[in-house]
Amino acid sequence: MQAFNFKVPTEIVFGRGAEDKAAEKLIAYNAHRVFITYGGGSVVKNGLLGKIEKSLQNAGLFTQAKGGVKPNPRLSWVREAVQEAIAFKADFILAIGGGSVIDSAKAVAHGTANPEIDVWSFWNGTAKLTQSLPVGAVLTLSAAGSETSDSAVITNEETGKKAGLNTPFNRPALAFMNPELTYTIPKKQLICGTSDILMHTLERYFTSVKEENALTDRIAEALMVTVIDATRRAIKDQTDYDAMSEIMWAGSLSHCGLTELGRCKDFACHKLGHELSGRFDVTHGASLTAVWGAWANYVYRDDIPRFAQFAAKIWGITDGSEEERAKAGIEATLAYFKEIGMPVNFTELGIGVQDADVLEALADSCTAGGTKVVANFHPIDKQTAIAIYQLANQ
Ligand code: NZQ
Numbered sequence: 176m177q178a179f180n181f182k183v184p185t186e187i188v189f190g191r192g193a194e195d196k197a198a199e200k201l202i203a204y205n206a207h208r209v210f211i212t213y214g215g216g217s218v219v220k221n222g223l224l225g226k227i228e229k230s231l232q233n234a235g236l237f238t239q240a241k242g243g244v245k246p247n248p249r250l251s252w253v254r255e256a257v258q259e260a261i262a263f264k265a266d267f268i269l270a271i272g273g274g275s276v277i278d279s280a281k282a283v284a285h286g287t288a289n290p291e292i293d294v295w296s297f298w299n300g301t302a303k304l305t306q307s308l309p310v311g312a313v314l315t316l317s318a319a320g321s322e323t324s325d326s327a328v329i330t331n332e333e334t335g336k337k338a339g340l341n342t343p344f345n346r347p348a349l350a351f352m353n354p355e356l357t358y359t360i361p362k363k364q365l366i367c368g369t370s371d372i373l374m375h376t377l378e379r380y381f382t383s384v385k386e387e388n389a390l391t392d393r394i395a396e397a398l399m400v401t402v403i404d405a406t407r408r409a410i411k412d413q414t415d416y417d418a419m420s421e422i423m424w425a426g427s428l429s430h431c432g433l434t435e436l437g438r439c440k441d442f443a444c445h446k447l448g449h450e451l452s453g454r455f456d457v458t459h460g461a462s463l464t465a466v467w468g469a470w471a472n473y474v475y476r477d478d479i480p481r482f483a484q485f486a487a488k489i490w491g492i493t494d495g496s497e498e499e500r501a502k503a504g505i506e507a508t509l510a511y512f513k514e515i516g517m518p519v520n521f522t523e524l525g526i527g528v529q530d531a532d533v534l535e536a537l538a539d540s541c542t543a544g545g546t547k548v549v550a551n552f553h554p555i556d557k558q559t560a561i562a563i564y565q566l567a568n569q
């Protein structure tokens with residue numbers, strides 16, 4: 176097991192009615208002026224925004240809300256919101272929504288705490304983030320894990336670049352997690368969300384670190400089996416509280432760093448997928464499953480025993496040679512994605528078969544113009560990225 180440093184400071188309030196504790200908990204974090212971010216309107220329609228605003232105001236807090244965050248959240252929205260939050264003198268940012276809304280809240284917190292710096296500078300690496308405001312999240316969609324993660328992903332729509340920022344300042348202070356709030360998510364978001372959760376652990380299971388790490392492996396395997404099982408149950412009944420609870424909790428655990436302890440993360444498919452979302456605005460989870468099979472088939476020979484372990488622990492595959500089992504595990508994963516309705520190639524993703532120059536542009540952006548090698552299980556340079564995109568390009 177490799178050395179690690181693990182700090183997840185987020186206070187998690189989990190269960191039915193969790194959001195009713197928002198006022199009490201925000202006050203404990205010294206909030207006075209709460210700037211609320213939300214998305215395209217689902218929380219207006221179902222009354223959640225109004226209910227939370229009222230409870231905060233009744234407790235003596237000042238609030239100002241800004242909606243309109245789009246999936247694959249945009250930099251222009253963040254810049255506008257930063258100006259509004261500064262004018263409002265916000266001292267706490269509260270997200271009510273899914274990953275896009277939470278990531279936008281994180282960006283607003285960073286921008287508001289550093290009014291003299293353009294917020295994108297933290298994402299393109301030209302400025303270092305040294306302070307921010309506390310962020311809380313009322314989670315309405317289990318997927319990105321942003322409610323506990325150290326990451327925030329923003330798209331600069333002027334350049335089409337979707338970029339992640341990893342920093343301890345991205346860890347929310349508070350997460351309110353009521354599985355009942357996720358009952359209304361559209362089926363597409365349910366399956367994209369649980370696929371993203373699965374991928375957050377998959378992309379930490381296959382890495383360059385080969386030392387024994389039994390406990391982290393078993394946590395990861397249990398998480399993946401639980402997510403697969405709960406997804407099948409949730410598809411049948413989205414009001415299955417227990418299934419939606421397993422999914423919600425797995426979403427946080429999958430991306431808080433727990434399943435990489437003593438190891439590292441690879442995130443090849445996230446890097447490849449972000450390019451697809453940046454260019455074609457496709458849903459994040461779908462961008463991942465659309466390339467996972469191509470990635471796995473391209474790289475599995477690098478560590479056949481690891482793929483065979485995955486096949487055995489996740490899919491119960493024990494027959495055949497080690498290589499046959501490894502391949503059967505990949506096929507079982509792809510069959511699962513198809514069973515729940517997720518895309519496994521570009522056509523199913525809805526972008527169609529792409530020309531060679533598009534694949535090259537995607538690979539170019541993924542590897543910073545061919546200057547960077549990303550991921551580590553199988554290091555991905557520009558030519559490798561093109562080869563993997565080619566396999567998915569059907
Ligand atoms: O905008 P509204 O009207 O609220 O509708 C949203 C949105 O259209 C809807 N929705 C959410 N909760 C709902 C609901 N509809 C009905 N009932 C509810 N309870 O779902 C749609 C998608 O929301 P979004 O927030 O975009 O989804 P998700 O949570 O999957 O977040 C995706 C974003 O997170 C990033 C992704 O790249 C993507 O931009 N990620 C963030 C990470 C992080 N910060 O750690 C890690 C991930 O790997 C990921 O990259």
Ligand code: ZN
Nearest residue numbers: 319371375445
């Ligand atoms: Zn993800």
